Amino acid sequence: MASLPPGPPSSGTPHAHSHVVPRHPRLDPLADRYAARTHGMKSSEIRALFSVVSRPEVVSLAGGMPAVTALPLDAVGSMIGELVSGMGAQTLQYGSGQGDPRLRERICDVMALEGITDASPSEVVVTVGSQQGLDLVTRVFCDPGDVILAEGPSYVGALGVFQAAQARVRHVAMDDDGLIPEALEQALLESRANGDRVKFLYTVPNFHNPAGVTLSEPRRRAIVDIADRYDLLVIEDNPYGLLGFDHEPMRALRARDSQRVIYLGSFSKTFSPGLRVGWVLAPLAVREKLVLATEAQVLCPPSLTQYAVARYLDTQPWREQIKLFTELYRERRDATLESLEALMPAGTTWTRPDGGFYVWLKLPHGLDAKLMQPRAVNAHVAYVPGIGFYADGSGREHMRLSYCYPEPDQIREGVRRLARVIEAELDLHSTFDTVDTGTFRAVGRPAESPAETIVGPANSDRTED
Amino acid sequence: MASLPPGPPSSGTPHAHSHVVPRHPRLDPLADRYAARTHGMKSSEIRALFSVVSRPEVVSLAGGMPAVTALPLDAVGSMIGELVSGMGAQTLQYGSGQGDPRLRERICDVMALEGITDASPSEVVVTVGSQQGLDLVTRVFCDPGDVILAEGPSYVGALGVFQAAQARVRHVAMDDDGLIPEALEQALLESRANGDRVKFLYTVPNFHNPAGVTLSEPRRRAIVDIADRYDLLVIEDNPYGLLGFDHEPMRALRARDSQRVIYLGSFSKTFSPGLRVGWVLAPLAVREKLVLATEAQVLCPPSLTQYAVARYLDTQPWREQIKLFTELYRERRDATLESLEALMPAGTTWTRPDGGFYVWLKLPHGLDAKLMQPRAVNAHVAYVPGIGFYADGSGREHMRLSYCYPEPDQIREGVRRLARVIEAELDLHSTFDTVDTGTFRAVGRPAESPAETIVGPANSDRTED
Ligand SMILES: Cc1ncc(COP(=O)(O)O)c(C=O)c1O
Ligand SMILES: Cc1ncc(COP(=O)(O)O)c(C=O)c1O
Numbered sequence: 047m048a049s050l051p052p053g054p055p056s057s058g059t060p061h062a063h064s065h066v067v068p069r070h071p072r073l074d075p076l077a078d079r080y081a082a083r084t085h086g087m088k089s090s091e092i093r094a095l096f097s098v099v100s101r102p103e104v105v106s107l108a109g110g111m112p113a114v115t116a117l118p119l120d121a122v123g124s125m126i127g128e129l130v131s132g133m134g135a136q137t138l139q140y141g142s143g144q145g146d147p148r149l150r151e152r153i154c155d156v157m158a159l160e161g162i163t164d165a166s167p168s169e170v171v172v173t174v175g176s177q178q179g180l181d182l183v184t185r186v187f188c189d190p191g192d193v194i195l196a197e198g199p200s201y202v203g204a205l206g207v208f209q210a211a212q213a214r215v216r217h218v219a220m221d222d223d224g225l226i227p228e229a230l231e232q233a234l235l236e237s238r239a240n241g242d243r244v245k246f247l248y249t250v251p252n253f254h255n256p257a258g259v260t261l262s263e264p265r266r267r268a269i270v271d272i273a274d275r276y277d278l279l280v281i282e283d284n285p286y287g288l289l290g291f292d293h294e295p296m297r298a299l300r301a302r303d304s305q306r307v308i309y310l311g312s313f314s315k316t317f318s319p320g321l322r323v324g325w326v327l328a329p330l331a332v333r334e335k336l337v338l339a340t341e342a343q344v345l346c347p348p349s350l351t352q353y354a355v356a357r358y359l360d361t362q363p364w365r366e367q368i369k370l371f372t373e374l375y376r377e378r379r380d381a382t383l384e385s386l387e388a389l390m391p392a393g394t395t396w397t398r399p400d401g402g403f404y405v406w407l408k409l410p411h412g413l414d415a416k417l418m419q420p421r422a423v424n425a426h427v428a429y430v431p432g433i434g435f436y437a438d439g440s441g442r443e444h445m446r447l448s449y450c451y452p453e454p455d456q457i458r459e460g461v462r463r464l465a466r467v468i469e470a471e472l473d474l475h476s477t478f479d480t481v482d483t484g485t486f487r488a489v490g491r492p493a494e495s496p497a498e499t500i501v502g503p504a505n506s507d508r509t510e511d
Numbered sequence: 512m513a514s515l516p517p518g519p520p521s522s523g524t525p526h527a528h529s530h531v532v533p534r535h536p537r538l539d540p541l542a543d544r545y546a547a548r549t550h551g552m553k554s555s556e557i558r559a560l561f562s563v564v565s566r567p568e569v570v571s572l573a574g575g576m577p578a579v580t581a582l583p584l585d586a587v588g589s590m591i592g593e594l595v596s597g598m599g600a601q602t603l604q605y606g607s608g609q610g611d612p613r614l615r616e617r618i619c620d621v622m623a624l625e626g627i628t629d630a631s632p633s634e635v636v637v638t639v640g641s642q643q644g645l646d647l648v649t650r651v652f653c654d655p656g657d658v659i660l661a662e663g664p665s666y667v668g669a670l671g672v673f674q675a676a677q678a679r680v681r682h683v684a685m686d687d688d689g690l691i692p693e694a695l696e697q698a699l700l701e702s703r704a705n706g707d708r709v710k711f712l713y714t715v716p717n718f719h720n721p722a723g724v725t726l727s728e729p730r731r732r733a734i735v736d737i738a739d740r741y742d743l744l745v746i747e748d749n750p751y752g753l754l755g756f757d758h759e760p761m762r763a764l765r766a767r768d769s770q771r772v773i774y775l776g777s778f779s780k781t782f783s784p785g786l787r788v789g790w791v792l793a794p795l796a797v798r799e800k801l802v803l804a805t806e807a808q809v810l811c812p813p814s815l816t817q818y819a820v821a822r823y824l825d826t827q828p829w830r831e832q833i834k835l836f837t838e839l840y841r842e843r844r845d846a847t848l849e850s851l852e853a854l855m856p857a858g859t860t861w862t863r864p865d866g867g868f869y870v871w872l873k874l875p876h877g878l879d880a881k882l883m884q885p886r887a888v889n890a891h892v893a894y895v896p897g898i899g900f901y902a903d904g905s906g907r908e909h910m911r912l913s914y915c916y917p918e919p920d921q922i923r924e925g926v927r928r929l930a931r932v933i934e935a936e937l938d939l940h941s942t943f944d945t946v947d948t949g950t951f952r953a954v955g956r957p958a959e960s961p962a963e964t965i966v967g968p969a970n971s972d973r974t975e976d
Binding site: 074075076077079080081082083084087088089111112114115117119120122123124126127128129130131132134135136137138139140141174175177178181185186187188189192203206207209210245279305314318319320321322329331332335338339341342343344345346347348349350351354 | 539540541542544545546547548549552553554576577579580582584585587588589591592593594595596597599600601602603604605606639640642643646650651652653654657668671672674675710744770779783784785786787794796797800803804806807808809810811812813814815816819
């Protein structure tokens with residue numbers, strides 16, 4: 047991309063060379079034409095890190111990239127090659143908007159592993175990653191101004207979808223056992239009192255991104271009970287459910303309520319994100335709307351990638367492969383937690399995931415992960431500042447560490463660098479005497495209203511003011 | 512899918528079997544929760560035909576499926592297999608939201624064939640088919656109630672996008688030379704007078720879907736001139752531009768104005784629709800918004816399919832393949848036009864495409880393509896009723912015939928069946944003496960307002976009231 051100085055709007059010069067297009071938004075000649083939703087769009091914290099993260103000297107604990115090289119690439123390659131040579135008339139052709147029927151059957155088998163045994167392929171819509179599934183659900187339900195309840199913190203990609211839909215996000219507190227049912231109930235009551243139109247609860251019950259925590263069994267029952275009593279729709283986003291280190295997959299919320307829970311699944315973490323195959327499981331009436339919405343958006347998901355996943359599930363040892371993935375991630379999780387334990391200065395707290403990709407770390411009181419970031423990058427370690435995972439500017443003291451991609455040795459080196467950066471930061475701040483380093487207890491910031499208390503899940507106990 | 516009778520909303524029965532979900536929208540327990548945009552969504556005329564069209568005894572002139580089996584499937588298969596085996600770390604991994612840089616370079620080479628020589632890869636966003644490109648552009652620009660100008664008739668998938676965005680479509684008349692500049696200017700003037708916020712003109716200049724006509728060179732200049740004078744944004748949707756039968760590709764509108772024209776391209780018709788790879792070329796400021804929008808929608812397009820297209824362009828004789836495709840389509844076009852000429856009853860008119868996939872046919876006055884459809888299906892021939900290509904209920908006398916997929920012999924048989932159905936229809940109607948069969952001239956229906964005169968392009972002369 048050229049970095050010429052921005053010029054004036056070039057109207058009237060039809061053949062103007064494109065490189066002189068002004069880059070500064072105030073000079074964008076179309077600035078007054080965009081839709082209202084467009085003005086709110088901004089680049090995510092994660093994308094801003096892309097260029098940094100790809101530098102080889104930097105240990106990146108930032109990205110959430112699965113370890114795809116652990117796949118049997120030769121076998122998958124010849125499998126996909128044969129799909130094209132042998133079935134090109136199907137795999138290279140348009141397909142149905144809802145997705146390949148054979149794949150939808152296999153998706154039902156996959157969901158059965160989490161206790162969803164009553165799903166019918168007709169209720170499944172295949173999507174371009176579960177990201178598209180979430181976008182479709184949001185478009186189908188949300189008008190501008192509608193309220194979505196979501197954990198604080200929440201998946202950054204979900205916040206992007208909600209913002210694009212001009213929905214308002216109300217965070218609900220969570221702790222080491224996941225979303226706090228009492229906080230959910232209070233948020234519902236307060237929203238009702240406010241006259242807010244709450245469209246749904248968006249929740250990631252397993253190995254939460256970014257919090258790393260999992261919704262406990264009693265809380266699952268409590269959440270489904272609240273959904274029932276308040277007639278609340280729940281969007282269960284579950285890309286990590288099969289990636290547990292210690293126990294069998296937990297029973298999905300959808301397995302407990304087929305009418306109020308819309309389930310989002312993905313093959314991005316159990317197979318490959320580059321194929322972009324995810325799905326939505328929804329009651330038939332909603333499914334119908336989702337199909338219309340996806341047809342308007344992409345006509346149909348790619349045929350080739352759908353056939354690839356279906357064939358993979360049919361012919362490759364995919365359960366063993368998931369086992370292999372989890373062993374690899376467990377090792378990396380161990381490296382992360384051991385190094386954190388050994389190296390982090392007092393006052394730093396973090397979650398202890400038993401599956402998935404992420405640790406959520408809280409800096410000693412007074413430190414700011416976003417402000418600290420340039421110094422971390424200088425020290426050749428990258429993370430995602432916590433602020434990106436909140437819709438309301440919270441999370442300054444937090445960061446997300448991903449252990450999914452780097453090797454254990456890199457992780458240890460990365461944590462070492464990070465610990466040094468935090469220590470230097472503490473030294474600096476102690477000069478000004480503003481930092482509370484004397485406690486391991488996660489410290490909550492005073493929040494605007496009790497139900498909106500945003501508490502990052504800590505590794506010790508939970509703090510609710 | 513079960514066809515049990517609809518029951519009452521099953522709230523309070525969390526484990527209710529999904530098959531008893533009520534299918535009738537009035538019984539949808541979530542009916543009052545949908546977004547405003549969702550209520551307007553309806554199934555397209557084309558989708559409604561899917562089940563019919565796949566019956567082997569039916570000659571389908573309905574679908575727009577490219578003849579992908581004319582590809583060298585073995586070569587493409589091993590090429591893609593090797594991409595996975597050899598480059599799995601990239602092809603199976605997440606990529607950038609904007610799309611693979613190498614592919615974006617090759618896309619610029621492709622666009623150069625239509626005279627777009629100043630495009631930079633940084634201005635290109637790779638999309639999940641050009642359908643997603645159109646959806647992104649529409650989301651970035653259109654608020655509910657905004658007006659979009661579009662040919663009458665227009666691509667049905669575009670109308671779906673515009674409806675989902677709650678934009679209002681104002682059709683602009685076209686004839687054998689494509690969009691009529693005077694009609695465009697009049698539509699702009701009237702929209703201004705009405706206080707309508709016109710966001711852009713959506714146009715398919717080459718081998719129009721469904722009209723089969725191409726915007727002439729003088730009209731291209733006139734349209735770009737109008738865009739300049741009225742400061743009108745133009746969305747140039749061009750999936751068929753390289754599929755001409757008789758002459759070199761025409762110079763794109765985008766080649767004449769890099770600031771006011773946003774260009775949509777696709778590999779669906781020149782290579783494979785099952786890969787779902789399309790693109791948008793837009794000025795940098797707009798490109799930036801499009802990337803944010805696509806990240807919120809799908810995170811990134813599939814990596815594998817992007818690498819497949821880039822490698823195909825790098826290593827396979829893609830220009831020769833396009834030549835092969837056009838020869839095949841030309842033969843089918845010839846079979847269509849010859850049979851129509853030989854068999855259609857007086858009063859039937861149609862366009863004569865010199866590229867692309869479609870013929871737009873107008874029935875003798877008084878006949879209704881939609882009402883006739885069940886009888887056509889009974890006679891084992893399928894088409895798409897014209898009404899689906901209008902946002903305003905016009906097009907009843909029209910139908911789209913696609914010649915891209917069936918073999919010439921099937922086409923001839925299909926047209927023979929269709930001619931018989933139309934004749935039977937005429938016999939029936941002449942009994943009631945309402946049909947004008949005495950003229951080859953396309954007959955326009957009286958329209959609500961002069962600028963909204965909707966004239967299907969006829970094979971004879973144009974009719975503008
Ligand atoms: C919680 C959560 N939901 C959804 C996604 C999107 O995944 P995909 O679109 O690749 O299926 C991610 C990816 O990181 C995620 O962490
Ligand atoms: C005019 C036009 N635009 C866009 C499309 C969408 O094509 P794709 O999304 O496969 O690139 C089509 C497909 O038929 C079309 O005819």
